[in-house]
Amino acid sequence: MLRFDILTVFPEMFDSPLSSGVVGKALKNKIIDVQCLDLRRFASDQHKSVDDYPFGGGGGMILKPEPIFGAVDHLIQNSDLKPSDSIILLSPQGRKLDQKKAEDLAKHDRMVLICGRYDGVDERVVKHLVTEEVSIGDYVISGGELAAMVLIDALTRLQQNVLGSAESIEDDSHTSGLLQFPQYTRPSVFREWEVPEVLLSGNHEEIKNFRDAESIKRTLERRPDLLQGTDSN
16 A cells, blocks of 8 residues: 655645545555645644744745654654655655656655645755655646645556556556557547547557557657657667
């Protein structure tokens, strides 16, 4: 079982995403486990403050170190969190999440996900607690909660027995280093648009060759950067 411990100021944001689709199925079947910890539980003042103004001035607020360290200490003392377990900060400054990174992370048994908020996180969290930072793309969103959901979904679908067929993963865009070939389903003719004849032929070798060629063509047109280092012959 892969366990995620999410440290967040807004645990309620995870209610719907965790109850639906592939992730909801994996939770129900105990393939993964997700626990949310409200950082305000570990605030040190009566107002349950989790952020403060940055030293040196500047706009925005910074997540304080005490609630985050306190939440991790709680996990160590009460849920067998080990020093070897990953503590990941969702941050626009982190390594960009790609399929290879997802596959590496999916091998873990447990990880803590810290959802950044406001204008950032106190650097002492990054230097002395976090094992790595992960970004879902070169853009800024309001907080790490949505990024954590993306990461959980990407890792969950790679767990054994989550998807109905291993081919579903193997054929995915980026898994092979290429974008996925175009897909069709019934009806074979819709508004005078026909499905490519080769897909109706039943000839598995010709279908595979067609899909391979279309995958390379689509990647060349849309994401030529992915073809660097890929043997397209």
